Amino acid sequence: MAPTTCFNCKEARAVIIRPKNRHKLCRACFIEVFETEVHETITGTNLFFPGERIAIGASGGKDSTVLAAVLKTLNERYNYGLDLCLLSIDEGIRGYRDDSLETVKRNAKQYDMPLTIVGYGELYGWTMDQVVEQIGKKGKLHILWRALDRGAARLDIQHVVTGHNADDVAETVMMNLLRGDLPRLSRGTSIVTASGGSDIKRSKPLKYAYEKEIVLYAHHRQLDYFTTECIYSPRHSAAVPIRPSSILDIVKSGEDMAALVPRDTSQDGKSCKTTAAAEEENTGSCGSQNGRTSGGEMAAMEKQLTENETAEAHETEIQLPRKGAKNTKNTVKSSKAVKSQTLGHCERCGYISSQRVCKACTLLEGLNRNRPKTAIEVGMEDEEGSSTLMRQMERTQLTNS
Numbered sequence: 510m511a512p513t514t515c516f517n518c519k520e521a522r523a524v525i526i527r528p529k530n531r532h533k534l535c536r537a538c539f540i541e542v543f544e545t546e547v548h549e550t551i552t553g554t555n556l557f558f559p560g561e562r563i564a565i566g567a568s569g570g571k572d573s574t575v576l577a578a579v580l581k582t583l584n585e586r587y588n589y590g591l592d593l594c595l596l597s598i599d600e601g602i603r604g605y606r607d608d609s610l611e612t613v614k615r616n617a618k619q620y621d622m623p624l625t626i627v628g629y630g631e632l633y634g635w636t637m638d639q640v641v642e643q644i645g646k647k648g649k650l651h652i653l654w655r656a657l658d659r660g661a662a663r664l665d666i667q668h669v670v671t672g673h674n675a676d677d678v679a680e681t682v683m684m685n686l687l688r689g690d691l692p693r694l695s696r697g698t699s700i701v702t703a704s705g706g707s708d709i710k711r712s713k714p715l716k717y718a719y720e721k722e723i724v725l726y727a728h729h730r731q732l733d734y735f736t737t738e739c740i741y742s743p744r745h746s747a748a749v750p751i752r753p754s755s756i757l758d759i760v761k762s763g764e765d766m767a768a769l770v771p772r773d774t775s776q777d778g779k780s781c782k783t784t785a786a787a788e789e790e791n792t793g794s795c796g797s798q799n800g801r802t803s804g805g806e807m808a809a810m811e812k813q814l815t816e817n818e819t820a821e822a823h824e825t826e827i828q829l830p831r832k833g834a835k836n837t838k839n840t841v842k843s844s845k846a847v848k849s850q851t852l853g854h855c856e857r858c859g860y861i862s863s864q865r866v867c868k869a870c871t872l873l874e875g876l877n878r879n880r881p882k883t884a885i886e887v888g889m890e891d892e893e894g895s896s897t898l899m900r901q902m903e904r905t906q907l908t909n910s
């Protein structure tokens with residue numbers, strides 16, 4: 510049987526069937542089409558401005574590695590004029606993050622981009638390994654995004670890009686649909702997410718790129734990326750579409766639904782503005798799975814976290830406004846606007862939160878209450894480590910540092 514020729518150039522041999530539209534493409538055309546689509550996303554949303562300094566959230570995984578490679582290519586090809594650098598957060602997960610950071614270090618050389626690594630230990634006084642050792646995998650230390658913010662702030666950079674892709678966005682849409690949470694659905698579909706605790710904006714230029722195509726792109730460009738799953742947060746998926754094109758359908762539907770959600774329905778930053786911090790309260794990368802706990806104080810802390818969650822669940826009232834609609838089960842008496850989640854600021858760290866004290870601070874406080882035990886244990890092994898930890902404890906009084 511004669512080989513299939515490329516749908517695009519009609520010359521070279523097709524080696525790829527695009528999951529997005531089933532087009533059969535040769536390697537060169539696939540790479541070009543993929544890059545062009547990301548370029549169109551960037552220009553179509555005016556994502557960057559010339560001279561802008563951009564920190565690429567680099568985990569070493571396929572998505573952020575592809576993001577770095579594509580942004581470098583497009584920046585040079587289309588003269589965006591961006592000043593690109595890599596920013597990695599070291600959560601402190603031995604056997605996982607230390608290995609993936611080695612990949613990022615190689616990427617920094619390959620793409621000729623400066624790399625900054627910021628650790629949970631230095632920022633919060635706790636590494637993920639220490640948290641898990643203390644309370645098990647229940648440690649919902651959702652501080653990756655604020656760690657990225659703080660890393661960017663250190664570099665005096667106002668814009669962080671992440672490798673979130675169309676599958677991630679579709680999953681967010683599905684999960685928030687199931688929860689009936691339109692404000693969060695809106696935040697998840699937006700390409701730019703303002704940060705709650707700082708002026709730093711976050712965006713996802715790969716928002717319309719399929720995960721499968723990202724893998725194909727990485728493969729055909731022979732990119733160097735890290736593949737092992739995080740030990741504290743194995744992959745799970747709410748959306749498992751049978752028809753690949755349904756991923757984009759879900760993303761588009763999510764965008765349509767998001768358009769129903771008022772962006773700014775109240776004053777003083779308490780609205781359901783597109784804030785990343787609120788996302789962070791409910792999602793996280795590592796450590797978000799259930800696991801063992803260690804009794805007493807930790808149980809009380811967990812109880813508080815659960816209460817926070819329950820209270821949060823009650824806060825969001827979804828009411829679709831319908832012009833002239835009569836009262837039915839699905840409509841509301843006064844349908845002026847969708848009542849949105851009330852977001853304030855955590856009184857400890859200042860980050861946007863729907864609770865008086867955000868979940869991360871609640872958790873860190875609980876951990877710090879148990880700290881003396883941990884510090885002594887570490888001190889017995891390593892005097893310097895102990896004093897470092899004590900200094901970190903002092904620093905980590907959860908003021909907004």
Ligand SMILES: Nc1ncnc2c1ncn2[C@@H]1O[C@H](COP(=O)(O)OP(=O)(O)OP(=O)(O)O)[C@@H](O)[C@H]1O
Pocket residue numbers: 565566567568569570571572573574596597598599600653657670671672673794
């Ligand atoms: N430790 C980290 N340091 C810097 N950025 C990170 C880190 N972890 C995640 N990110 C950013 O958040 C995005 C989504 O993270 P997530 O944990 O969902 O990983 P992922 O979908 O497997 O992405 P990747 O393949 O890039 O690891 C990443 O693409 C990256 O841009």
